[in-house]
Amino acid sequence: MLFQLIKGGKMLSKSQLAIIYMIASVACFSIMDIIVKYLKDAPFGQVLFMRFAFGMIPIALLIPREKIFTFYKTKRPGLHAWRAIWGAIAIVALFIGIRNVPLADCISLTFLGPVFVTILSALFLGEKIRVTRISAIILGIIGGLIIIKPTFHEFNLFYFMPLIFAFGFAQVALSIKSLSKTEPNYLIAFYFSLLSMLIGLGTIVNGWIWPTMYEAFLFVVLGLAGGYANILLTQSLRMADTGLVTPIKYLSLVFAATAGYFIFGEALKTTTLVGAGFIVVGTYIIFRREETLKKQVVPPRYET
Numbered sequence: 001m002l003f004q005l006i007k008g009g010k011m012l013s014k015s016q017l018a019i020i021y022m023i024a025s026v027a028c029f030s031i032m033d034i035i036v037k038y039l040k041d042a043p044f045g046q047v048l049f050m051r052f053a054f055g056m057i058p059i060a061l062l063i064p065r066e067k068i069f070t071f072y073k074t075k076r077p078g079l080h081a082w083r084a085i086w087g088a089i090a091i092v093a094l095f096i097g098i099r100n101v102p103l104a105d106c107i108s109l110t111f112l113g114p115v116f117v118t119i120l121s122a123l124f125l126g127e128k129i130r131v132t133r134i135s136a137i138i139l140g141i142i143g144g145l146i147i148i149k150p151t152f153h154e155f156n157l158f159y160f161m162p163l164i165f166a167f168g169f170a171q172v173a174l175s176i177k178s179l180s181k182t183e184p185n186y187l188i189a190f191y192f193s194l195l196s197m198l199i200g201l202g203t204i205v206n207g208w209i210w211p212t213m214y215e216a217f218l219f220v221v222l223g224l225a226g227g228y229a230n231i232l233l234t235q236s237l238r239m240a241d242t243g244l245v246t247p248i249k250y251l252s253l254v255f256a257a258t259a260g261y262f263i264f265g266e267a268l269k270t271t272t273l274v275g276a277g278f279i280v281v282g283t284y285i286i287f288r289r290e291e292t293l294k295k296q297v298v299p300p301r302y303e304t
Contacts, residue, residue: 018240021232022248028229030255035222040099045203052197054223062186080191083175087192090168097161103260105147108276109162114283115140116170136285143278146271246287250280
């Protein structure tokens with residue numbers, strides 16, 4: 001159970017706490033993104049390993065004491081493997097994108113995740129897509145094309161990395177929809193984190209750096225921020241209606257644009273603003289539609 005906050009001698013309402021948790025989640029995701037980009041000169045595999053090695057700490061704290069020696073057992077290893085593989089593909093693509101694409105552009109494109117979820121749900125789960133969700137998909141695709149279009153003449157392949165993340169995210173989201181019916185969150189997160197950590201560790205043969213004290217500090221913060229971001233997100237969604245807290249996720253676009261400009265010297269382009277606007281509207285339509293239908297809503301940037 002996460003901490004309770006007190007205001008004026010009274011406990012905050014669940015809705016107020018949910019908003020605070022969502023803001024904290026967005027802040028943690030943004031910190032993770034900024035550190036990944038800041039450490040772009042560090043070996044990629046080492047950054048990936050540190051993210052998930054230290055990210056195991058929040059996961060470990062969620063494991064019930066009575067299951068500490070048996071928590072890893074599952075009757076659904078195949079689906080766990082599928083979720084872990086696609087999760088690893090998604091996070092690798094995201095980190096590559098963050099390192100090589102302006103931060104605001106990259107984060108804007110990751111919000112296409114729910115659009116891919118809707119498309120794959122129709123293709124593989126037989127869910128019907130009516131006019132409302134079709135229009136949302138079209139808006140999302142238009143937004144993505146507006147952001148990517150300025151790079152077509154240069155053929156910057158790195159702009160496709162956040163799109164790969166969004167597709168992998170969709171696979172993860174569909175897997176979690178099924179796994180969450182029988183598996184605890186910490187177990188779902190554990191296998192994904194373990195695989196991603198091992199992928200990063202496998203690159204040690206290519207040479208890692210001995211970090212400075214400051215870099216070591218950033219590695220720790222990177223892992224903790226990424227781990228707690230998902231815990232806070234999950235807690236927020238459990239405590240309030242999705243329609244209340246989901247719009248707060250779009251603060252990450254503001255954080256990305258601000259960090260990109262002041263930390264990395266990246267100018268915010270008009271095409272990014274316009275494209276992000278289309279994507280935000282499209283994904284928000286999907287969220288509202290899913291909530292109206294009382295279906296499980298898939299938030300953007302949900303890693304575990």
